[in-house]
Amino acid sequence: MTVAVVGAGMAGAAAASTLRAMGFSVEVFDKSRAVGGRMSSKRQEHGYLDLGAQYFTARTPLFKQQVEQWLATEVVTCWPADCYKYELGRLTASADTTSRFIGNPSMHTPVKALLAGQSVHLNCRISRLRFVSSGLQTQTEAAGWYLFDQHNNSFGPYQALILTLPPVQLQTLLATTFMPAEPGYSDIHQLITQLQPQVLLPCWAVSLQLAAPIATAADAIFVKEGNLSWLARQNSKPGRVNKADNWLVHFSAQSTAVHLRAEPQELVALAKAEMELIFQQTFTVSNATTHRWLYAQINPAVSQIKPDYHAGLKLAFAGDWMLGGRVENAYLSGVAAAREVSADV
Numbered sequence: 639m640t641v642a643v644v645g646a647g648m649a650g651a652a653a654a655s656t657l658r659a660m661g662f663s664v665e666v667f668d669k670s671r672a673v674g675g676r677m678s679s680k681r682q683e684h685g686y687l688d689l690g691a692q693y694f695t696a697r698t699p700l701f702k703q704q705v706e707q708w709l710a711t712e713v714v715t716c717w718p719a720d721c722y723k724y725e726l727g728r729l730t731a732s733a734d735t736t737s738r739f740i741g742n743p744s745m746h747t748p749v750k751a752l753l754a755g756q757s758v759h760l761n762c763r764i765s766r767l768r769f770v771s772s773g774l775q776t777q778t779e780a781a782g783w784y785l786f787d788q789h790n791n792s793f794g795p796y797q798a799l800i801l802t803l804p805p806v807q808l809q810t811l812l813a814t815t816f817m818p819a820e821p822g823y824s825d826i827h828q829l830i831t832q833l834q835p836q837v838l839l840p841c842w843a844v845s846l847q848l849a850a851p852i853a854t855a856a857d858a859i860f861v862k863e864g865n866l867s868w869l870a871r872q873n874s875k876p877g878r879v880n881k882a883d884n885w886l887v888h889f890s891a892q893s894t895a896v897h898l899r900a901e902p903q904e905l906v907a908l909a910k911a912e913m914e915l916i917f918q919q920t921f922t923v924s925n926a927t928t929h930r931w932l933y934a935q936i937n938p939a940v941s942q943i944k945p946d947y948h949a950g951l952k953l954a955f956a957g958d959w960m961l962g963g964r965v966e967n968a969y970l971s972g973v974a975a976a977r978e979v980s981a982d983v
């Protein structure tokens with residue numbers, strides 16, 4: 639019994655690892671050249687820079703148990719950040735005492751650990767799927783799922799499929815695959831319609847390396863006004879070996895939408911100006927990196943949908959967006975999808 643999992647972010651990795659622990663054989667596919675999805679970090683001369691998820695929390699017993707294991711094996715570590723809030727023009731210490739965890743040495747390390755020893759196809763964008771039902775199988779084509787990549791290479795058949803793509807990519811893949819008269823068409827067509835409002839919001843990430851450290855006790859700041867939403871001193875994270883003062887800035891979703899097609903240097907200048915306002919100090923940027931996330935985080939104004947497992951197609955879905963964003967939810971959705979598949983086959 640082999641199951642295909644599309645997406646090697648936290649949801650796909652959790653699904654693959656759960657299935658493997660239950661004795662299934664699994665193949666994972668991702669369009670990127672590395673695993674991790676939105677938990678990606680950029681390797682730099684002086685260690686990793688976290689561009690997407692900055693940390694994660696653990697609230698449910700299942701995920702807490704997983705985090706305990708990761709802590710014991712040093713796959714993750716605690717980030718005892720001094721958090722601040724910037725609001726009404728004032729920077730104040732936050733009373734929040736949440737435990738924050740980060741991958742060690744990079745945010746994608748826990749995803750890598752879940753996928754260790756598994757068959758993972760990277761640089762493999764799945765652009766089409768084909769389901770052959772047992773009634774339609776032929777001598778040359780066995781029943782199951784077939785996956786096709788951007789070069790039309792085919793993989794399969796697989797006895798079940800778990801899709802962990804963000805909603806826009808999922809919608810495109812399903813629409814390309816399911817034509818009228820194919821099995822499951824009406825259910826999947828309904829799902830495609832439900833996915834339409836589930837667009838993840840964009841986010842510009844800018845990293846500023848400073849010529850001299852900013853005089854502040856803050857390691858991280860939740861920014862409630864202006865163009866930014868988050869600042870984090872990357873060198874305050876254990877295991878990030880960059881000794882220079884390096885700040886990672888996330889723009890708010892609204893500001894990112896306004897500056898979606900702006901040149902990276904405009905974002906660098908804007909991030910620097912707003913940071914100078916927040917810290918009431920001027921500084922010199924010695925190095926900058928930018929990354930534009932087109933699909934970053936769920937839109938809180940849209941209520942989540944959780945697509946059902948489709949027994950007829952042996953098709954399950956996972957992804958943070960089904961449970962409300964966040965790394966923990968991606969993990970939980972992946973485990974749930976693996977359990978749906980295992981209960982059915």
Ligand code: FAD
Pocket residue numbers: 644645646647648649650667668669670673674675676677689690691692693694695762763764765802803804807811841843888931933934935956957958959963964965966968
């Ligand atoms: P993804 O990580 O998006 O994985 C989906 C994978 O599918 C990707 O690797 C992608 O390459 C792949 N894929 C897509 N289409 C195809 C295709 N056609 N074929 C093959 N592969 C495909 N969460 C927190 O808990 N704390 C935070 O502080 C936090 N901050 C964040 C900040 C930013 C800027 C961003 C972007 C996210 C942040 N998040 C945070 C959210 C967190 O990163 C996500 O909840 C989590 O990583 C989602 O995992 P996932 O597996 O559901 O999706």
